Amino acid sequence: MAKNKKDENLLDYVPNKSKKVVYNKKENGLIEIIMPRDSIIERIIRKLFFTPDKYRVELDKMGTFVWEQIDGQRTIYEIAGLVQEHFKEEAEPLYERLLQYINILKNNNFITFDR
Secondary structure (H helix, E strand, O other): OOOOHHHOOHHHOEEEEOOOOEEEEOOOOOEEEEEEOOOHHHHHHHHHHOOOOEEEEEOOHHHHHHHHHOOOOOOHHHHHHHHHHHHHHHHOOHHHHHHHHHHHHHHOOOEEEEO
8 A cells, every 4th residue: 555645754864875976075164065957948048048057065064964964875864864973953943944944955856755
């Protein structure tokens, strides 16, 4: 029997970095994510409005830490435990912040999910 969407728990998901994303660690220790804009629509928009061919996002220290924990093996719940251990009270409210951040990564196609 198939599970309802209501029965799913985001904490059980395993995030994977998108294969389209390039990222690097800058001198300040923070991760910069670079996403190409290469769909047909994006290429047309680039030509019309002279927008860059890729966009860059520099993560903060907690975002960088979370990004480095995304390995295609750990669940979001496991990543939350590592964030809690590393950042202590600074991470609170832990689950609300982490789930919001994970959703932002997913909505921007920086990550995908496995179950």
